[in-house]
Amino acid sequence: MPKRSNMGPPWWHGRFQGRGYRITVPREAILDVLNRTSKHLSAEDIYLEVHKIYPHIGLTTIYRTLELLVHIGLVFKFDFGDGRARFELSEGPKGIRHHHHLVCTNCGRVIDYTDFIDDEIELLGRTEKGLSKKFNFKITNHLIQFYGLCDGCRDKK
Amino acid sequence: MPKRSNMGPPWWHGRFQGRGYRITVPREAILDVLNRTSKHLSAEDIYLEVHKIYPHIGLTTIYRTLELLVHIGLVFKFDFGDGRARFELSEGPKGIRHHHHLVCTNCGRVIDYTDFIDDEIELLGRTEKGLSKKFNFKITNHLIQFYGLCDGCRDKK
DNA sequence: AATATTAATGAAAACCATTTTCAATAAACT
DNA sequence: AGTTTATTGAAAATGGTTTTCATTAATATT
Ligand SMILES: [Mn+2]
Ligand SMILES: [Mn+2]
Ligand SMILES: [Zn+2]
Ligand SMILES: [Zn+2]
Numbered sequence: 252m253p254k255r256s257n258m259g260p261p262w263w264h265g266r267f268q269g270r271g272y273r274i275t276v277p278r279e280a281i282l283d284v285l286n287r288t289s290k291h292l293s294a295e296d297i298y299l300e301v302h303k304i305y306p307h308i309g310l311t312t313i314y315r316t317l318e319l320l321v322h323i324g325l326v327f328k329f330d331f332g333d334g335r336a337r338f339e340l341s342e343g344p345k346g347i348r349h350h351h352h353l354v355c356t357n358c359g360r361v362i363d364y365t366d367f368i369d370d371e372i373e374l375l376g377r378t379e380k381g382l383s384k385k386f387n388f389k390i391t392n393h394l395i396q397f398y399g400l401c402d403g404c405r406d407k408k
Numbered sequence: 409m410p411k412r413s414n415m416g417p418p419w420w421h422g423r424f425q426g427r428g429y430r431i432t433v434p435r436e437a438i439l440d441v442l443n444r445t446s447k448h449l450s451a452e453d454i455y456l457e458v459h460k461i462y463p464h465i466g467l468t469t470i471y472r473t474l475e476l477l478v479h480i481g482l483v484f485k486f487d488f489g490d491g492r493a494r495f496e497l498s499e500g501p502k503g504i505r506h507h508h509h510l511v512c513t514n515c516g517r518v519i520d521y522t523d524f525i526d527d528e529i530e531l532l533g534r535t536e537k538g539l540s541k542k543f544n545f546k547i548t549n550h551l552i553q554f555y556g557l558c559d560g561c562r563d564k565k
Numbered sequence: 566a567a568t569a570t571t572a573a574t575g576a577a578a579a580c581c582a583t584t585t586t587c588a589a590t591a592a593a594c595t
Numbered sequence: 596a597g598t599t600t601a602t603t604g605a606a607a608a609t610g611g612t613t614t615t616c617a618t619t620a621a622t623a624t625t
Contacts, residue, residue: 273591
């Protein structure tokens with residue numbers, strides 16, 4: 252089902268060329284699954300989805316591909332505390348969409364939010380600068396997650 | 409070696425009483441190890457340390473006790489991305505010392521920092537309020553970590 | 566102080582997400 | 596079309612964590 256609305260190679264092809272990485276069917280299938288969801292899928296989730304169309308693709312390949320995609324920066328890997336890694340495309344055709352997460356500790360639901368991001372970015376910039384100076388630490392990344400009870404869970408407790 | 413400078417029950421005893429939890433030798437030993445380090449120990453780290461004094465205490469008990477301590481809020485459990493959970497006392501005799509982490513992605517070193525915490529707390533408060541309202545999400549906790557290269561690793565790359 | 570109750574423990578086995586191995590396959594280059 | 600070598604799939608291994616279950620010991624009761 253990997254059908255794109257307009258012709259031309261998908262926007263991510265450039266990330267593979269020139270680095271010795273090959274564009275393969277499994278890789279396209281995995282990127283396609285990630286590209287078409289807004290959920291935070293586990294390796295097995297992705298495997299099951301890919302399996303519907305390419306039953307011969309194995310779970311091992313899913314893991315290996317995800318590792319590669321994280322390595323080249325196309326995918327983010329998260330740990331929301333349920334014992335399995337979760338993956339999310341780091342950018343879309345329209346560029347990076349920076350956001351943080353709200354994690355429900357009761358049902359595991361994960362909510363993306365971009366509100367307040369500007370204030371956060373502002374603070375993060377200051378903090379990163381200060382920490383870099385104080386600890387001589389070169390910051391490349393940050394992780395911000397809020398935990399609590401989601402809309403559906405807060406009453407039932 | 410669990411020797412306290414002055415008499416009286418340790419400050420954490422109150423957390424066990426009244427809840428049906430018993431104060432046992434393994435639990436005291438584990439709390440003692442956590443209380444005397446500023447590092448972020450894994451279950452095995454704690455096991456090895458406890459083992460020096462109580463060789464009969466098993467790794468299973470370490471895991472079970474840590475789970476309990478996290479449950480009653482005496483200990484924080486972290487994932488710094490190296491495949492094993494890390495534990496840290498949530499408070500000391502002098503109260504809670506809120507801090508966040510700087511994680512070196514090269515050597516795994518973890519640095520606690522409390523600088524800029526005030527600004528962060530301020531922002532977090534606003535953000536939590538906004539998010540709570542927008543998503544009807546009851547926030548109980550947050551996780552903030554910065555990743556990058558520490559003093560010893562940034563040059564060698 | 567002795568006894569009863571039941572939470573806690575330890576050893577071994579099970580669990581399970583992820584990684585490794587290795588022979589077979591298929592992209593990309595000539 | 597043929598060659599090179601990155602990639603793949605199946606099976607086995609790995610390793611941190613959890614479960615099982617018989618035994619032990621902390622606390623309550625007498
Ligand atoms: Mn997200
Ligand atoms: Mn810390
Ligand atoms: Zn929920
Ligand atoms: Zn380092």
